[in-house]
Amino acid sequence: MPVTEHNTTANCPLCHSKSGTFYQQDKRHFFQCPTCYGIFLDKKLRLTNAEETIRYQTHNNDVEDENYQQFVSPITSAVIRDFTQRHKGLDFGAGTGPVISKVLKDNDFKIVQYDPYFHNYSSLLESAYDYIVCCEVIEHFYNPKKEFTLLKGLMVPNSKLYCMTVLFDDTIDFHNWYYKNDPTHVFLYHPNTIFWIKENFKFSNVIIENRLITFSN
Numbered sequence: 001m002p003v004t005e006h007n008t009t010a011n012c013p014l015c016h017s018k019s020g021t022f023y024q025q026d027k028r029h030f031f032q033c034p035t036c037y038g039i040f041l042d043k044k045l046r047l048t049n050a051e052e053t054i055r056y057q058t059h060n061n062d063v064e065d066e067n068y069q070q071f072v073s074p075i076t077s078a079v080i081r082d083f084t085q086r087h088k089g090l091d092f093g094a095g096t097g098p099v100i101s102k103v104l105k106d107n108d109f110k111i112v113q114y115d116p117y118f119h120n121y122s123s124l125l126e127s128a129y130d131y132i133v134c135c136e137v138i139e140h141f142y143n144p145k146k147e148f149t150l151l152k153g154l155m156v157p158n159s160k161l162y163c164m165t166v167l168f169d170d171t172i173d174f175h176n177w178y179y180k181n182d183p184t185h186v187f188l189y190h191p192n193t194i195f196w197i198k199e200n201f202k203f204s205n206v207i208i209e210n211r212l213i214t215f216s217n
Contacts, residue, residue, distance in 0.1 A: 013187065014038045014144040015196065023174050030180065030188075036197075037190035038144070039168060039180075046142065047183055053117050055184055056096060063102040074212040075133050075162045076103045082160060085109055087130035090154065093137030094119050100133050128156045134163045139185045152201050152217070161215040167191055167208070 008021045012033035022032035022039055029042040089111035091101045098113045113119040132151060141147045151161055166179045168188050194213055198206040205216040
């Protein structure tokens, strides 16, 4: 890995451990935490809220697009398998095209949408849910400790949190890894990070199936 000329460190936004530079080139500078293995962007390089909103608005998220529905099918299939229409769900970080909600509602499931940019209904965060879906959301968390604390607090007993993201592991060439190049991807997860979250947020179990990560409460 390219290394910085300076011994730069930062505190991990998930577990607060002091973390050293993992990768630096041009305007890309990531740290990796030695405790939870999370990889996070130097906060000085984050987009502004306005820049981030504009980028999200450029996403071509047509909820009727069959390819888009197929992309989220690991989550929608899992929800349909694990729950019924009487259960209550939350699409957390639903974005401009809440395709998961569309698919589940087409199957008569009850699900509501929350997103700080596009569905900012804070009253929804005062309820509790049988299942929560976060599709391509957790890598956008500036403060993953705060966000996972929030999500855990929204879950009833025996509920599930379904997250979809691309995990980094040591077989991946980070320099050529496409997933780091999105400027809104500010916190990237290693499998060890997922197990750290499971233990420290007291989930009863976690299962990793490629892009799909399922936390059980």
